[in-house]
Amino acid sequence: MILAAGVGSRLGKPHPKPLTPIAGEHTIMDLQLRHLSDRFDSDLISIVVGFKKEMIMEAHPGVSYIYNDEFGDTNTSKSLQRALRLTGKDPVLWLNGDVVFDPSVLEILQPYIDRDQSFVAVNTESVSDEEVKYTLDDRGFINEISKQVVGGLGEAVGINFVGSSDKPFLAARLEDCEPQDYFERGIELSITRDRRKFRAVDISAARCMEVDFPTDLAQAETTFADLS
Structure with missing residues (x-):
């Protein structure tokens, strides 16, 4: 599932952000x-x-689509809520529509998908106030996850998975989220209120970044030039 309903105003393009050229054409x-x-x-x-x-x-007629008709008034929590509601009992891998990554990222994540283990893909690089940060409990599971986290251990990179047993809880907590909440709020609520476990999977060894600002775009164009 790719979440691509947003306006992408911070990048300032006249088209949806996922349609931004990043590697040649x-x-x-x-x-x-x-x-x-x-x-x-x-x-x-x-x-x-x-x-x-x-x-x-x-641009991409070969896949299926889910329409968030309230995209102007809601954030990713409500886009993901719609996606989970329409996919039955199956587990879901989802990513933000502005994430650029090497295919090796999926190789790192595949064993957790095979085990139906809910996870958040993370890196351990230094992060700014604008990025989604995380902390861990003493067993390596996500404890806190938001832009407001103090003392974050790194960045949640925007690629996530909810296993079949955790999916109903996450869907319910996304329903509880405010319209402008990011989906990470739903993850945090399912952890604190329902005791769900989301593993933090470190993908720092592979290239992966979100494109939010023009400076990110310039960096991505250089970093991923070989993927053209």
């Missing part, structure tokens, strides 16, 4: 779909759309 979403379809059945890939949805749907 390839867009962020081109690379995402290439990597996902190389590893998973492409019939299982869906995209949550909102802002200028027709542009994304015309």
Whole structure:
């Protein structure tokens, strides 16, 4: 599942952020779909759309779509809530529509998917106030996860998985989220209130970054130039 309903105002492009070229003529979403379809059945890939949805749907007609008609008034918690509601009991791997990553990231994550273990992909680099940070409990599971975390151990990079046993709890907590909450709020609520366990999976050894600002885009264009 790719969450791609947002306006992407911080990047300042006239089109949906996932359609931003990142490696030659390839867009962020081109690379995402290439990597996902190389590893998973492409019939299982869906995209949550909102802002200028027709542009994304015309660029990628071979996948299914979920429409967040309230994209202007809601954040990723509500896009993910819709996605979980429409995918039954199956576990879900989801990522933000602005994440650029090496296919080796999925190799690192695959064993946890195979075990149906809920996780948050993280790195251990220094992070700014704008990024989603995390802390861990004494067993290596996520304890706190938000932009407001103090003393964060690194960044949650925007690639996540909810196992089948945890999915109903996460879906319920996303329902509890405020419209402008990020989906990480739902994860945090399911941890604190329902005692769900989300493993922190360190993908620092592979290239992975979110493109939020023009400076991020410039960095990504250099970092991922070889993927063109």
